[in-house]
Amino acid sequence: MPKSEAPTGASFFLIGGNMAFRVVLIENEVTIKVNHLIFTQEGEDIWIPLDDISMIVLDNLSSMLSARLLCQLSEQGIGLMICNQKHLPTGYYSSYDNHSRASKVIGYQIEKSKEYYEPL
Helix, strand or coil: CCECCCCCCCCCEEECCEEECEEEEECCCEEEECCEEEEEECCEEEEEEHHHEEEEEECCCCCCCCHHHHHHHHHHCCEEEEECCCCCEEEEECCCCCCCHHHHHHHHHHHCCHHHHCCC
């Protein structure tokens, strides 16, 4: 049976009539099967339904994502944030017609200076 855990403190977004609420941190390889995002954490496969995901944060520069996965994410309205070697967000991928509040907030966060985040 696939294991699925909700991260704590996840934001809620309304996407396509569904309430997607999970913000998923990926630090290794990722794939999709049967509308589930699958990745390994501490030696165990984690299966998360794509309908439950609002955003994915990719924090591993060696991870490879397929075009199939990127298409599936955009069709589901799932945002993808890319982090650099210092674990700071450097880019955001979303579907072509996504004009959501999430995109604006992420853009604002990316534009903030390093000094803003140091006290945090």
